[in-house]
C-alpha cells in the first residue's frame with residue numbers, strides 16, 4: 184500500500200516554477216530517496232508535504248487521506264531540515280521533551296520516550312548538556328531524535344548529512360538504515376548526492392526541474408537509465424558519453440565512433456541506420472588490455488591519473504575522444520601520464536541513447 188501519493192503537484196514562486204507536475208508514491212515502511220541537483224525542487228516538495236507550502240495544483244495524500252484539508256499538526260509527519268537547528272539554550276533532554284510537552288504528552292510518558300530516543304540515537308551521555316558542547320554528529324542525531332520522538336508515521340529528511348564531514352556521513356548513512364530497519368517507519372529522503380541515494384534508498388526517484396523523471400531500485404537505475412540525464416546522475420564517476428552515428432553494413436548495425444566502429448546488433452531492432460547517437464560506457468566498464476571476449480579493443484593514451492584509494496581514475500584519450508576509466512589501484516601502479524595502453528569497452532554493459540533527445544535506445 185502506498186503511504187504517500189504525490190500527484191501532478193505544481194508550485195510556483197512568482198515566475199519560478201519549483202514543482203512542475205511532480206508525481207511519485209512512497210510505500211508504507213519504504214525508504215525512498217529523491218535524488219536531484221540543486222534547485223530541482225527537493226526542499227519545496229518536502230515542505231509541501233509538511234503543509235508549509237500552498238500548492239498551485241495537484242494533490243498530496245498520506246495514508247489515504249488528502250492533505251489539503253488537514254491541519255499541519257494532525258498529519259503525523261515530521262521533517263528534518265537541511266539546516267537543522269536545535270534550541271541552543273536548552274539541554275539535549277529539553278530539546279527532546281519540548282515537542283512532547285507542547286503536544287500535551289504526560290510527563291511520565293515524556294521521560295520514558297526521551298530515554299528510549301536517546302538510547303536509540305546513542306546520545307544518552309549528552310542529555311544534560313547544551314547543543315554547543317556536542318560534536319557535529321551528535322547534534323545531528325539529536326535533531327533526528329527530536330523529529331522521531333513524536334513517533335511520526337512519515338519522516339521527511341532534507342539533505343540531513345550536508346553539513347557533516349566524510350567519515351560522519353558514512354557512519355550516519357549506516358545509522359539511518361539501522362533506524363529505518365528498527366522503527367519500520369516510512370522515510371522520504373531528499374539529496375543531491377547519488378552515493379547517499381543509491382546506498383540508502385530502496386527506491387530512488389530522480390528529479391529534474393521540478394519533476395520525477397525516473398523511479399526504480401538503485402540497481403535498475405544504474406543498469407537501465409531512461410535517458411542521458413539519469414545516466415549522468417546515477418553512478419560515480421559519471422558515465423562516458425561518446426558521439427557517434429549508426430551505420431548498417433553486411434546486414435549488421437554498427438556505431439561509428441571517433442576511434443572505430445562498435446557492433447550494435449544488440450539494439451538492431453530499434454535502429455534503422457543513420458541516426459545520431461551517444462554511446463555510453465561507465466568508467467568501470469572500460470577494461471584494461473585486450474579482452475576480445477568482452478568487447479572491442481582500442482589504443483588509448485593516459486593524460487592524468489587520480490588515485491582515489493581503492494580505485495584509480497584515469498583520464499584517457501581514445502582516438503580523439505576523451506574518456507574516463509576506473510581501475511583497481513593495484514592494476515594502475517605502473518600507469519602514469521603519457522602511458523600508452525589498450526582498453527576494451529565492455530559490450531554487455533554499454534548504453535545507447537538518441538543524441539538529440541537523450542532518450543535510451545532500449
Ligand SMILES: Nc1ncnc2c1ncn2[C@@H]1O[C@H](COP(=O)(O)OP(=O)(O)OP(=O)(O)O)[C@@H](O)[C@H]1O
Pocket residue numbers: 196199200201219220221222223224225226227228265375
Ligand atoms: N520562497 C521562495 N521564493 C522564490 N523562489 C523559491 C522559493 N523557494 C524555492 N524557490 C525556487 O524554487 C526552486 C526549487 O528550490 P528548492 O529549494 O526546492 O530546490 P532544492 O532541490 O531543495 O535545491 P538545494 O539542493 O540547493 O537545496 C529554485 O529555483 C528556488 O530558487
Ligand SMILES: [Mg+2]
Pocket residue numbers: 225226227265341
Ligand atoms: Mg533544498
